Amino acid sequence: MDIEGAVVLVTGASSGIGAATARAASHAGARVVLAARREERIRQLADELGEAVPVACDVTDPGQVEAAVRAATDAFGRIDVLVNNAGQGLQAPIDEIDPADFRALLNLNLVAPLVTMQAVIPVMRKQGSGSIVNVSSGTTFSPLPGSGAYASSKAGLSMLSAVARVNLAGAGIVVSTMFPFMTDTEFVESIRAGREAASRLVSSDGLQAQPPELVAEAILDLIKTGAERADLGPEQFGGSYKG
Ligand SMILES: NC(=O)c1ccc[n+]([C@@H]2O[C@H](COP(=O)([O-])OP(=O)(O)OC[C@H]3O[C@@H](n4cnc5c(N)ncnc54)[C@H](OP(=O)(O)O)[C@@H]3O)[C@@H](O)[C@H]2O)c1
Numbered sequence: 001m002d003i004e005g006a007v008v009l010v011t012g013a014s015s016g017i018g019a020a021t022a023r024a025a026s027h028a029g030a031r032v033v034l035a036a037r038r039e040e041r042i043r044q045l046a047d048e049l050g051e052a053v054p055v056a057c058d059v060t061d062p063g064q065v066e067a068a069v070r071a072a073t074d075a076f077g078r079i080d081v082l083v084n085n086a087g088q089g090l091q092a093p094i095d096e097i098d099p100a101d102f103r104a105l106l107n108l109n110l111v112a113p114l115v116t117m118q119a120v121i122p123v124m125r126k127q128g129s130g131s132i133v134n135v136s137s138g139t140t141f142s143p144l145p146g147s148g149a150y151a152s153s154k155a156g157l158s159m160l161s162a163v164a165r166v167n168l169a170g171a172g173i174v175v176s177t178m179f180p181f182m183t184d185t186e187f188v189e190s191i192r193a194g195r196e197a198a199s200r201l202v203s204s205d206g207l208q209a210q211p212p213e214l215v216a217e218a219i220l221d222l223i224k225t226g227a228e229r230a231d232l233g234p235e236q237f238g239g240s241y242k243g
Contacts, residue, residue, distance in 0.1 A: 001080060001081065001129070001131045001174070001223050001224060001226065002224075003025055003028040003029060003030050003220060003223060003224060004028060004029030004030070005029060005030070005031070006025075006029075006030045006031070006080035006081055006223075007030070007031050007032075007033065007072060007076040007077075007078050007079050007080045007081070008022070008025045008030045008031070008032045008033070008080065008081040008083065008223075009032075009033040009035065009068070009069070009072050009079050009081065009082050009083070009120065010022045010025070010032060010033070010034060010035065010083040010085060011035045011036070011057070011059050011068075011082075011083065011084055011085050011086040011112075011116060012035075012036055012059075012085040012086030012087065013032075013034035013035055013036050013042055013045065013054075013085075014034070014036035014037070014038040014041035014042050014045070015036075015038075015041065015185060015186045015190075016183065016185025016186055016187060016212050017085055017135065017180060017183060017185060017212045017215045017216065017219075018036065018083070018085040018086065019041075019045060019212070020211075020212035020213050020215065020216035021083055021085065021212075021215070021216040021219050021220070022034055022045060022049065022052070023045075023048075023049065023216070024213065024216040024217060024219075024220055025081075025216075025220060025223075026049040026050070026051070026052060028220060030081070031051045031052070031053075031075075031076050032049060032051075032052045032053075033052070033053045033055060033068070033071065033072040033075070033076075033079075034046055034052060034053065034054045034055065035055045035056075035057040035059070035068045035086070036056075036057065036086065037056065037057070037058050039054065039056040042054035042055070042056070053071060053072065053075045053076075055067070055068040055071045055072070059086045059108065059112040059113075059115070059116055060104075060107050060108055060111070060112050062115050062119075065112070065115055065116050065119050066119055068119075069119045069120055069123065073123060078123065078127055079120050079123045079124065079130070080124075080127075080129070080130060080131065081130070081131045081132070081133070081223055082116065082117065082120045082130070082131075082132045082133070083133045083135070083219060084113040084116055084117065084132065084133065084134045084135060085133075085135040086108065086112065087108060087109045087135065087154075088105060088108055088109065088190060088191065088192050089150050089187055089188070089190075089191040089192065089194075089198060090102070090105050090149040090150045090191060090192045090193050090194060091146045091147070091150070091191060091193065091194030091195075091197045091198040091201070092146060092148075092149060092193055092194045092197070093145065093146055093148075094148050097148060097149045098193065101149070101192050101193050102149045104192065105149055105150065105153050105192055106153050106156070109150070109153035109154060109156075109157060110153050110156045110157050110160065113134055113157055113160070113161075114160060117132055117134075117164060117175075120132070121168070121171075121173065124171070124172075124173045125171050125173070127172075128171070128172045129172045129173070130171075130172065130173040130174070131173070131174050131175075131176070131222075131223045131226065132161075132164065132168075132173065132174070132175045132176070133175075133176050133177070133178055133219050133222050133223060134157055134158075134160070134161035134164075134175065134176070134177050134178070135178045135180065135219075136154045136155075136157050136158040136161065136177050136178065136179050137150070137151065137154040137179060137180060138179045138180060138181040138182075138231055138232065138233035138237060138238070138239050139151040139154060140154050140155040140158055140179070141179070141231075141233055141237055141238030141239060142237055142238045146194065146197055146198075146201070157177075158177050158179075161175055161176075161177040162175075162177065162228075165228060174226040176222040176223075176226065176227060176228060176229060176230070177228070177229045177230075178215065178218060178219050178222060178229070178230055178231075179229065179230065179231035179232065179233060179239070180210070180215045180218075180232055181210060181231070181232045181233040181234065181237065181239060181241065182202065182207055182209045182210065183209055183210050183211070183212055183214075183215055183232075184209040184210065184211055184212065185212050188202055207234075210232055214232065214243075215232060218230045218232060
């Protein structure tokens with residue numbers, strides 16, 4: 001798909017990978033719709049980018065997702081791309097995962113991306129074309145201690161995304177999965193539980209976090225090529241990134 005002129009809806013556009021993706025898409029000529037809960041952040045980003053629409057949206061509320069999709073079609077008449085990026089971490093050993101936290105995490109990382117896909121699919125079907133990128137995680141490649149809740153939510157998303165690709169191929173809708181690795185964003189600060197453990201992990205494993213702009217470029221490549229997946233994980237963690 002050609003990014004120039006495309007209407008790109010990004011969830012979780014108020015920081016990190018989502019904000020970097022919205023910026024990169026806008027710089028490549030896309031018209032972007034910025035969805036997130038922190039209204040001030042997305043309003044500022046929209047002012048910076050120009051042809052951009054900020055929409056306050058909690059993606060775990062299906063009514064707000066519908067409203068965000070309506071805002072996009074009202075503003076631009078179509079939606080060419082959905083970047084399903086909003087998400088959150090959780091770091092805890094298996095015996096300490098709070099089931100209430102786990103349910104909320106699954107709701108955000110797995111159910112909300114499904115609901116958001118379901119909200120844009122009718123628009124894309126009508127157009128006869130569309131691109132959806134679901135943002136999973138490289139933590140799904142190997143069983144890292146403490147990652148059980150988060151990695152399983154993202155493993156579910158990867159499978160959902162792979163099946164959606166097969167389901168929607170006949171409608172001209174291309175679904176791809178992005179697997180970022182450790183990325184320098186607000187991810188650790190915004191974690192649902194286990195912030196200290198996550199911070200220790202990040203600072204102790206000797207790995208350099210990647211810039212969100214690198215993930216944004218990989219997401220744009222997925223949109224352009226329609227490739228099934230891209231990952232930025234180093235080989236020792238089961239990834240294929242050599243950069
Ligand atoms: N950073 C990493 O190392 C890493 C690695 C692999 C995968 N990922 C994935 O990449 C994605 C982006 O994360 P990030 O690293 O950029 O972290 P981040 O800076 O914390 O960004 C998370 C984004 O998700 C949004 N969000 C959270 N809950 C939401 C809700 N209920 N409704 C709408 N938006 C919501 C946040 O916006 P508001 O708070 O304003 O709503 C924020 O814009 C996530 O899916 C994450 O799992 C991250």
